[in-house]
Each structure stands twice: as C-alpha cells, then as structure tokens.
Amino acid sequence: MLLVENLVAGYGAAKVLHEVSLEIARGEAAALIGPNGAGKSTLMAAIMGVIEARSGRIVVDGTNVTGHTTHSIMTRGLSLVPEGRRIFAPFTVRDNLRMGSIRLSAGRPGFDERLDYVYGLFPRLKQRESQLGGTLSGGEQQMLAIGRALMSNPRILLLDEPFLGLAPKVIEEIQAAVRILQEQGLTLLLVEQKLDIALNIASRACVLIKGSIALESSSDNLKARSDLDDLYFSLAEKAA
Amino acid sequence: MQDFFELIVSGFASGCLYSLMGLSFLLVMRPTGVVNFAVGQYAMLGGFAAVAVMTTILIPPIALPYVPGLLVVLALMALLGAAVEWIAVKPLVDRGAPPVASMLSLLGVLIVLLEVGARFGGTEALPTEPPFGFRRVEFGPFAGTPQSLFTIAVTLVIFAAVWLFFERTLWGRAFEAVSLDRRAAQLMGVNLRLVTVSAFASSAVVAGLVGVLISGTTGAYYQVGMALTVQGFTALVVGGVGRVDGALLGGVLLGLLEALVMRYLPVSSSMTLAVPLVVLLAFLVLRPHGLLANRGGH
Amino acid sequence: MMFSLNLSIATSTAALGLLAAAGGAQSQETIKVGVLVDQTGKTSFYSQPVTEGTLMAVEEVNAAGGVLGRQIELILEDDNGRPDLSATKARKLVDDGVVAIISNSNSGATRQAISVTAESLTPQLASANSAETLTTLDNSCFFQLGPVESLQVKTMLAFTKTKGYGKVALVGDNSGLSTAAVDQFRMGLGEAGVPIVEEQLIPVGSQTAVPQLQKVRAAEPNAIYQVAQIGPQVVQFFQAYQQLGMKQPILGTFNLSSSSYLTTAKGLMDGTVFTDAFDPEKPEAIAFSERFKAKFDKEATSLEAYGHDSVVLIVDAIKRANSTERPAICKAIAETKGLPRVMGAKGTGFDFSRGDRRGFDPEGVVVRAIENNAYTGAVFSGTKN
Numbered sequence: 027m028l029l030v031e032n033l034v035a036g037y038g039a040a041k042v043l044h045e046v047s048l049e050i051a052r053g054e055a056a057a058l059i060g061p062n063g064a065g066k067s068t069l070m071a072a073i074m075g076v077i078e079a080r081s082g083r084i085v086v087d088g089t090n091v092t093g094h095t096t097h098s099i100m101t102r103g104l105s106l107v108p109e110g111r112r113i114f115a116p117f118t119v120r121d122n123l124r125m126g127s128i129r130l131s132a133g134r135p136g137f138d139e140r141l142d143y144v145y146g147l148f149p150r151l152k153q154r155e156s157q158l159g160g161t162l163s164g165g166e167q168q169m170l171a172i173g174r175a176l177m178s179n180p181r182i183l184l185l186d187e188p189f190l191g192l193a194p195k196v197i198e199e200i201q202a203a204v205r206i207l208q209e210q211g212l213t214l215l216l217v218e219q220k221l222d223i224a225l226n227i228a229s230r231a232c233v234l235i236k237g238s239i240a241l242e243s244s245s246d247n248l249k250a251r252s253d254l255d256d257l258y259f260s261l262a263e264k265a266a
Numbered sequence: 267m268q269d270f271f272e273l274i275v276s277g278f279a280s281g282c283l284y285s286l287m288g289l290s291f292l293l294v295m296r297p298t299g300v301v302n303f304a305v306g307q308y309a310m311l312g313g314f315a316a317v318a319v320m321t322t323i324l325i326p327p328i329a330l331p332y333v334p335g336l337l338v339v340l341a342l343m344a345l346l347g348a349a350v351e352w353i354a355v356k357p358l359v360d361r362g363a364p365p366v367a368s369m370l371s372l373l374g375v376l377i378v379l380l381e382v383g384a385r386f387g388g389t390e391a392l393p394t395e396p397p398f399g400f401r402r403v404e405f406g407p408f409a410g411t412p413q414s415l416f417t418i419a420v421t422l423v424i425f426a427a428v429w430l431f432f433e434r435t436l437w438g439r440a441f442e443a444v445s446l447d448r449r450a451a452q453l454m455g456v457n458l459r460l461v462t463v464s465a466f467a468s469s470a471v472v473a474g475l476v477g478v479l480i481s482g483t484t485g486a487y488y489q490v491g492m493a494l495t496v497q498g499f500t501a502l503v504v505g506g507v508g509r510v511d512g513a514l515l516g517g518v519l520l521g522l523l524e525a526l527v528m529r530y531l532p533v534s535s536s537m538t539l540a541v542p543l544v545v546l547l548a549f550l551v552l553r554p555h556g557l558l559a560n561r562g563g564h
Numbered sequence: 565m566m567f568s569l570n571l572s573i574a575t576s577t578a579a580l581g582l583l584a585a586a587g588g589a590q591s592q593e594t595i596k597v598g599v600l601v602d603q604t605g606k607t608s609f610y611s612q613p614v615t616e617g618t619l620m621a622v623e624e625v626n627a628a629g630g631v632l633g634r635q636i637e638l639i640l641e642d643d644n645g646r647p648d649l650s651a652t653k654a655r656k657l658v659d660d661g662v663v664a665i666i667s668n669s670n671s672g673a674t675r676q677a678i679s680v681t682a683e684s685l686t687p688q689l690a691s692a693n694s695a696e697t698l699t700t701l702d703n704s705c706f707f708q709l710g711p712v713e714s715l716q717v718k719t720m721l722a723f724t725k726t727k728g729y730g731k732v733a734l735v736g737d738n739s740g741l742s743t744a745a746v747d748q749f750r751m752g753l754g755e756a757g758v759p760i761v762e763e764q765l766i767p768v769g770s771q772t773a774v775p776q777l778q779k780v781r782a783a784e785p786n787a788i789y790q791v792a793q794i795g796p797q798v799v800q801f802f803q804a805y806q807q808l809g810m811k812q813p814i815l816g817t818f819n820l821s822s823s824s825y826l827t828t829a830k831g832l833m834d835g836t837v838f839t840d841a842f843d844p845e846k847p848e849a850i851a852f853s854e855r856f857k858a859k860f861d862k863e864a865t866s867l868e869a870y871g872h873d874s875v876v877l878i879v880d881a882i883k884r885a886n887s888t889e890r891p892a893i894c895k896a897i898a899e900t901k902g903l904p905r906v907m908g909a910k911g912t913g914f915d916f917s918r919g920d921r922r923g924f925d926p927e928g929v930v931v932r933a934i935e936n937n938a939y940t941g942a943v944f945s946g947t948k949n
C-alpha cells in the first residue's frame with residue numbers, strides 16, 4: 027500500500043536518509059524504530075512531501091507520489107500526526123479539528139461524520155470542544171493531534187512518537203484508541219523509540235540507524251532477541 | 267470646539283487610509299513572516315491604474331465609470347501582487363531562504379515599481395473623478411466632506427469583510443493556521459502556495475484601493491508611496507502586529523493624533539510626517555506588541 | 565498624456581529627420597539649432613510641452629521658407645533633467661555645430677549648460693526657467709526668456725495693493741520650489757507693510773490640510789496667499805478650504821495655471837486669482853492657440869507658448885544678423901527690442917536692449933482668475949497701479 031524505494035533526503039548539505047526502502051501492506055501496523063537523530067522524523071517528512079526526495083520513489087497504492095505537494099499526497103489517503111503534536115494553540119479544539127478536515131472533498135459533506143467519529147474515539151475532546159487547544163493537558167493535546175489527523179479520513183496514518191512525555195495511564199488510553207483504529211482496518215506506521223510499546227502495537231518493525239534500515243523483522247522475532255536491551259548499540263556496531 | 271469635531275472627521279478619514287495600508291502589510295506578514303515595504307508603491311500604481319482606466323488621461327480610449335473601473339484596477343492589482351510573489355519571493359523560498367531574504371528582494375521591487383510608476387504616470391499629480399464631492403456636510407457637531415465619509419465607509423466594510431473571513435471561514439482559519447505553524451498547517455493539507463499567492467495578491471488589492479481613493483482626493487502621484495508605507499507600518503505597530511482589528515485601531519488613532527497634534531500643539535506643520543515616526547519609535551521601545559496584544563502565535 | 569506627448573514628439577522628430585534628409589539632398593545646408601530637453605526625468609512634465617512648442621514653431625518657420633533661405637534643423641538632446649548630464653549634452657550639441665541652444669530643461673540643468681555655452685560663445689536661450697540668478701553667471705550669450713520668480717511676487721503685490729487687504733496668511737508646502745516662493749512673498753509683504761497673521765506648511769505626503777487651514781481660519785486673515793507647488797498639496801489646500809467653509813480670497817502663483825488643477829480641484833477654486841505669464845486674450849496668443857489647436861487638436865498652454873517664443877527670438881536674430889555665426893547671433897539677440905511674442909501681457913514683447921539678459925518684460929506678468937472652473941483672461945497686469 028505504501029512503498030518507499032531507495033529514498034535519499036536531507037537538509038541543505040546534510041544527507042540524513044541513505045537509500046531507505048520500506049513497504050507497508052494494507053491493514054498492517056508497522057513500527058519504525060531507532061535512536062535519536064536516526065532520521066525517523068525526516069523519513070515521515072519526506073513521505074508526506076514536506077521535504078524533497080533527492081532520489082528514490084514514494085508510491086501509494088501503485089501511484090508514484092514522489093515530488094507531489096503535501097496536500098495532494100493527503101488526498102491519496104495519507105495523514106501524519108507530527109512529532110511534538112503541533113496543536114494550533116489559539117484555536118479551539120473544534121477549530122483544530124476543522125483544520126484537519128480541510129482536505130475532505132469539496133463542500134465537506136463528511137465533516138459532521140468525521141467529527142462524530144473522532145469524538146467517539148476520544149470522548150474527552152468532545153467535552154473540551156470549545157476550549158483553546160493550548161490549554162489542554164499533554165495527553166489531551168496528543169489526542170487532539172491524532173483526532174485532527176483522522177479528520178481527513180486517511181487510509182494510512184503515520185504517527186511520529188505519539189507517546190512521548192505522557193503519563194503511563196494516558197499512554198494506555200491512547201494505545202487503546204490506536205488499537206481500535208487498527209481493528210477498523212486502518213494501515214498504521216508508528217514511529218517509536220521505546221521498543222516495548224512499538225512491539226506491542228506493531229506486528230513488524232524496521233530499525234533505522236543513521237539514516238539506513240539496519241534490520242527488518244517481525245515483532246515476535248525481535249522480542250526473542252537476547253540483545254534487545256541494547257539493540258541499537260549492537261546494530262550500530264555491526265554497521266560500522 | 268468646531269475645530270475639534272472637524273478634525274475628528276478628517277483625522278478619522280486619513281487614519282482609515284493608514285489602517286488599510288497597515289492591513290496590506292498584515293495580509294502578507296501574517297502567513298509568510300515577510301514585511302513587504304513595497305506596499306506603498308502598490309498604492310501609487312493603484313492610483314495611476316485608476317487614472318488610466320477611469321479617465322482619458324493616460325489611456326485615452328478607456329474611461330470606465332467608477333465601479334467597473336475600480337473592479338478592473340483591483341483585478342490588475344491582484345495580478346501584480348501575484349506576479350511580485352512569483353518573481354521576487356518564490357525563487358528565494360524555493361531555495362529555503364529566510365523571510366529576510368524576501369524582504370530584501372522586495373525592496374528591489376519597491377525601486378522598480380517606483381520607476382515604473384514615474385515612467386507610466388509621469389511626475390505630475392493626476393486626478394480621477396471622485397464619486398463624491400468636497401462640499402462641507404454637517405451632521406450634529408461633526409463636519410466633513412462626502413468623500414471623507416465615503417473613505418471611512420469603504421474602510422469599515424473592508425475591515426469587516428476581512429475580519430469575518432479570518433474568524434469565520436475555514437480558509438480564513440487556514441491562513442491563521444499558516445501564520446501560527448506553517449509546517450503543521452501544511453500537514454493539515456493547506457495549500458501553502460495558494461495561501462502565499464493569495465496573501466500577496468490581496469495585500470496588493472488593499473493597497474491599490476488606497477491608491478484609488480487617494481487618486482480621487484489629492485490625485486495619483488508617483489511619490490505617494492513612501493509616506494503611506496511609514497503611516498501603514500506605524501498603524502500596524504501601534505495596533506498590535508498580527509491583528510486585523512489592531513491595524514484598524516492603530517491607523518485611526520494615528521490619523522487622529524496627527525490631526526490633533528498639528529492643530530493644537532505648538533509644532534511646525536512641516537512636522538506632520540514626523541508624527542508617525544515618533545509614534546512608531548515610541549511604540550517599538552515602550553510597547554512593542556502594540557495596544558492589542560498578539561494572540562499567541564510567533 | 566505623457567504617452568501622447570512622447571508620441572507626438574517622436575513623430576515630429578521623425579518628420580524633422582526626414583525634412584533634414586531632404587534638405588541635405590538639396591544644395592543648401594540646414595541651420596542647426598540644439599534643444600536640451602528633459603524627456604525622461606522628473607521635470608519632463610513641463611519640459612516636454614515646452615519642447616512641443618519649439619518643434620511646432622520650427623515647422624512653421626520652415627514651411628514659410630526658412631530663414632536666410634535655409635531650413636532650420638532641430639537637434640534634440642535628452643538631459644534627463646539632471647544637472648550632471650546637461651553640460652555633457654550641451655558640449656555634444658556644440659560639437660555638432662549648432663548655432664544656438666534652446667534650454668527647455670529645468671533651471672538646475674540649464675545652469676550647468678551655461679558654462680559650456682560660455683566657452684564656445686554659443687547663444688543659449690532658456691525658454692521657461694524662472695530661477696532668479698541664472699543671468700548673474702558670466703555668460704554674455706545666455707538669455708532668460710521667462711519671468712523670474714520675483715516678478716510674479718511683485719505683480720501679485722501690486723494687485724494686492726489695489727485690494728487693500730489689512731492682514732494676510734501665507735500657505736505653502738515643504739518643497740524647495742514652494743519654500744523659495746514663501747520666502748519671497750514674506751519679504752515682499754514685509755516691504756509692503758502687510759502683516760502676515762499666519763504662516764502654514766502642508767508637507768508633501770500628508771493626506772489632509774485641515775489642521776493647517778483651521779489655524780489659518782482662526783487667525784482671521786483678509787486674504788490667503790496659496791503658494792504650495794506640489795499637486796496633491798495644492799489640491800488638499802482647496803479641499804480643506806471648502807470643507808471648512810472658508811470665504812477669504814485666495815491669491816495663487818504661476819503653478820495654478822497648470823490645467824490639471826481644473827480636474828484635481830474641480831469646482832473648488834472658483835474666485836481664486838493667480839499670476840500668469842500668459843494672457844489668452846493677447847492677439848499673438850489667440851493666433852498661436854488657434855494654430856496649435858488646428859495642428860494637435862488640443863488646447864495650448866503657456867508651456868508650449870514659451871517653447872514657441874524661443875524660436876521667434878532666434879529666427880529674428882539670425883535675420884537681423886544676416887549670418888549664422890554664433891557671435892553675430894548673440895549680438896543680435898542682445899539688441900532685440902520690441903519684438904512681439906506670445907507670452908506676456910498685451911503690448912509687451914522681447915526687450916534685451918536695457919542691458920538685462922532677462923528678456924521678459926517687467927510689466928508682462930498678468931493676474932488671472934478662475935471662475936466656473938475655467939481660467940479667465942487677465943484681470944490685472946504689470947507692477948504699477
């Protein structure tokens with residue numbers, strides 16, 4: 027469903043991704059894991075057309091979307107929950123969700139349905155409908171960020187470290203919501219540093235080390251590894 | 267007291283022009299972070315364009331009535347604004363240059379537009395027929411001219427429309443979202459090109475409208491831009507950078523202040539144009555966020 | 565307007581070029597006369613119409629058989645209104661072998677060209693410049709054909725005396741042109757013993773003159789001298805005057821003769837009087853206006869008439885000198901006396917025989933009025949009353 031082939035991307039003179047390839051099937055939940063600065067967020071940005079792919083291809087459902095603008099990639103069914111949530115703080119919860127719906131087809135007939143859907147998934151957002159985004163708690167903001175990304179009715183949802191800095195109880199709450207999405211058949215790509223959470227949700231994981239995929243494996247095989255605690259370290263050793 | 271009430275009307279009307287110039291700055295500044303000092307030259311060209319399409323002076327075969335003429339001028343201004351973005355801003359943004367690079371290239375545009383205006387319109391003030399006259403009209407203690415009331419009415423309508431757009435429509439909110447967090451707005455699916463181009467186009471339209479209004483009062487003049495630039499920028503700073511209502515408030519206050527200072531303080535009248543500069547400096551130093559504080563964002 | 569001007573100058577120039585070519589084919593050589601003009605600079609708005617008058621006059625002279633049996637060929641040089649370019653362009657004309665130079669550019673540019681014409685003893689005629697000190701420069705072949713600023717002040721003061729205003733106000737703008745006029749009027753009024761009760765400036769770039777005129781109104785003058793020179797500020801003066809419901813008589817300067825005010829300040833100036841160097845009821849002016857209208861299908865202004873008169877003067881001088889040698893022409897111009905011209909009050913003409921190289925008749929400035937949004941003929945003239 028989503029295919030990334032030999033993708034090279036970076037910022038200015040710095041090359042961050044070196045020929046990264048990755049494939050996610052319909053309905054699958056995959057994890058992208060790796061240490062700080064490995065290039066995970068950069069990969070998300072490149073897939074979404076936020077930064078330019080210097081070479082390689084990004085294909086969605088057989089259509090090459092390399093070099094397309096973000097909004098046209100979104101109309102193909104992709105949506106990203108960005109790292110750090112990036113809520114529009116002075117907007118109400120509802121206005122934040124409205125922004126997420128801007129790519130719904132013209133006339134936005136589906137807006138009310140989507141809104142009900144998101145409120146169903148995160149009832150707390152409905153309670154806070156007219157509260158300003160900036161005044162929500164961290165967990166609520168994360169719910170809002172996910173809800174907002176769901177407003178465009180995506181078929182593939184990319185989540186960039188959605189659990190970062192949240193209390194265990196909230197993590198569980200959001201994890202439960204993600205599981206519901208999964209059960210409803212949404213294709214997921216989860217960026218996560220913490221292996222336990224990632225392997226819990228995803229059935230398969232790709233490990234990104236210094237801008238290259240160092241390992242690709244099923245979650246069960248990974249869990250069985252003896253060097254799991256310092257997986258990144260040993261993979262980096264191997265690469266060097 | 268008679269003087270005071272006359273001054274309120276004429277200061278308010280001048281202030282409306284400053285408010286519109288402030289709005290022209292704001293429309294580009296909010297979504298792009300670029301301060302476009304060429305807006306004064308848009309006003310100058312808008313004035314000459316009005317002379318060209320509404321009178322037989324510059325282009326003799328074309329002399330449209332006021333309303334169609336105005337619409338043609340504003341359409342031309344939109345094209346000009348979009349063209350300026352395309353030529354002077356897009357190439358820089360595509361290469362990842364910061365907003366300050368665009369500001370510098372827009373200063374180049376300023377000089378080019380000034381030259382174009384002087385060549386096209388000449389150095390003489392050229393008139394359009396104002397839709398209303400300058401005979402004294404009195405209402406209660408106030409006195410003004412029909413033309414000054416027209417300017418005030420047009421300004422209030424424009425500000426109401428812009429305010430409604432930003433506060434009430436989805437695309438208006440999208441402009442706001444871009445100004446808050448460009449990247450996040452992009453990830454909502456906001457078409458950044460569309461926002462940027464419309465920002466530059468609408469900014470030129472608003473400044474062009476100022477030019478049209480002035481062409482009916484004191485004539486289109488090639489040097490009209492610089493003072494308007496200072497006055498509009500001051501209006502923006504006084505009202506609170508980033509706010510539509512702030513631009514209106516700032517411009518009107520500046521216009522009133524200018525009029526009252528000139529009339530009642532013992533300063534030479536050649537200091538009129540120094541008033542906005544002094545106010546600008548005072549605000550930059552004492553209250554850099556203006557009278558209405560910014561609502562979050564940058 | 566600029567477009568049509570450019571166009572007509574271009575076509576006239578082209579026509580002249582053809583004419584010159586045809587003349588060259590004949591045995592007789594043309595008489596070359598240089599013209600310094602601001603075609604592209606900031607003062608082109610008046611330099612161009614002046615030059616249009618020069619071109620028309622030369623065509624007329626040539627059509628009537630030329631002078632000394634030879635055709636006149638005009639060589640136009642654009643100095644962009646810039647003093648730093650003007651001398652170079654003047655030198656170029658001298659090198660081209662012109663017998664005289666007509667300066668239709670601004671005073672600053674004219675001043676720089678004077679040094680070049682002094683060296684080469686080339687007669688130089690400033691058609692319309694009004695700067696005071698041009699003829700104080702050491703060049704016996706330089707002649708100023710328009711009235712100097714102080715002359716309009718003198719005339720306006722003579723007119724004022726007939727009205728007996730007890731106290732007056734003075735309003736200008738902050739341009740160099742206007743502040744100079746303000747200074748002259750202040751001095752002249754002081755000498756005449758007329759108290760100035762209020763003096764105001766409308767700065768260039770301001771949007772309204774209401775505060776300034778309120779101060780004027782508060783001072784209760786019997787008349788207002790309006791000496792602002794920059795278009796928008798002049799218009800603001802009249803708008804504020806009307807808005808404040810003021811009734812005092814307004815006395816203006818040459819500047820108000822620019823007909824664009826009849827549109828920019830339409831209907832606001834009725835009753836205003838102003839000084840002018842052009843009397844539309846003078847027979848020479850009537851004839852000129854008719855010829856101009858027949859040729860260009862538009863009304864002549866004093867600017868074209870200024871340009872026209874330079875040619876009248878130079879042709880007359882060449883005829884009397886019976887020579888195209890520069891010093892001979894120069895001498896003939898200096899001896900000109902009682903030569904009729906379009907500009908100036910009825911009965912006045914060129915006169916350099918007094919030893920003054922300012923050839924505009926001291927009694928030649930007129931006062932005109934604006935009624936029903938149109939200019940009237942002269943209501944007063946000269947400096948005596």
Ligand SMILES: Nc1ncnc2c1ncn2[C@@H]1O[C@H](COP(=O)(O)OP(=O)(O)OP(=O)(O)O)[C@@H](O)[C@H]1O
Binds near residue numbers: 037040061
């Ligand atoms: N806008 C940027 N400009 C320049 N360099 C950047 C930019 N964003 C990221 N980088 C650099 O690119 C590299 C990869 O960053 P990226 O954010 O993709 O890593 P990450 O894997 O998401 O890390 P983390 O787990 O900390 O979020 C880092 O070296 C980072 O410094």
Ligand SMILES: [Mg+2]
Binds near residue numbers: 066067068109186
């Ligand atoms: Mg990251």
